[in-house]
Amino acid sequence: DVVMTQTPPSLSVAIGQSVSISCKSSQSLVYSDGKTYLHWLLQSPGRSPKRLIYQVSNLGSGVPDRFSGTGSQKDFTLKISRVEAEDLGVYYCAQTTHFPPTFGAGTKLELK
Amino acid sequence: EVQLVESGGGLVQPGRSLKLSCVASGFTFNNYWMTWIRQAPGKGLEWVASITNTGGSTYYPDSVKGRFTISRDNAKSTLYLQMNSLRSEDTATYYCTRGGYPYWGQGVMVTVSS
DSSP, rough: OOOOEOOOOOEEEOOOTTTEEEEEEESSBBTSSSBEEEEEEEOOOOOOOEEEETTTTTEOOOOOOTTEEETTTTEEEEEEEOOGGGGOOEEEEEEEESSOOOEEOOOEEEEE | OOOOEEOOOEEETTTTOOOEEEEEEEOGGGSSSSEEEEEEETTOOOEEEETTTTTTOOEEOOTTTTEEEEETTTTTTTEEEEEEEEOOGOEEEEEEETTSSSSBBOEEEEEEEO
């Protein structure tokens, strides 16, 4: 199975600050069609997960452009510019390139 | 508006069975793979089962293989998860999601305890 390693496990931030979360996979996530099926999800407290970014860098529907995703092969980053209170929660990276689909352990974003 | 609405959760004794349902609306259900994901209390996300758009193929991790069965009724736009021989470690919130995770249900809690 592809292991997804997220760092850091938690982040304490002030509103307006910018932060980055790293996700590294144990194998390349480039599929045979040339696309990379690496996604970022946010689970706000008490809520279902919501997909923020799909295929590395594509913003999900209604997701503000303060969120951006970069990376390739095995190394990916989610950046949040100017954190707002609604951004707090647990962020997960997820891959669907290889079976079985796997998730990172999560990064908890909290207010400083 | 896309909606995924799960039902069927509850408290069940170890060894017993439970069947979850997920009714989809707002998209062409029979065009998409569907997946069940679960989350144990205070833990991360775990893939439980996936099914192709026609229902012709299904996939499971070893932790549930032989005990859980995913199925779908495309005429009813409904996804199912039949869970047999439940164990305490199956206690979790179960989410229905479309392939690639663009949409998630609200989740349904399953508690396995005597």
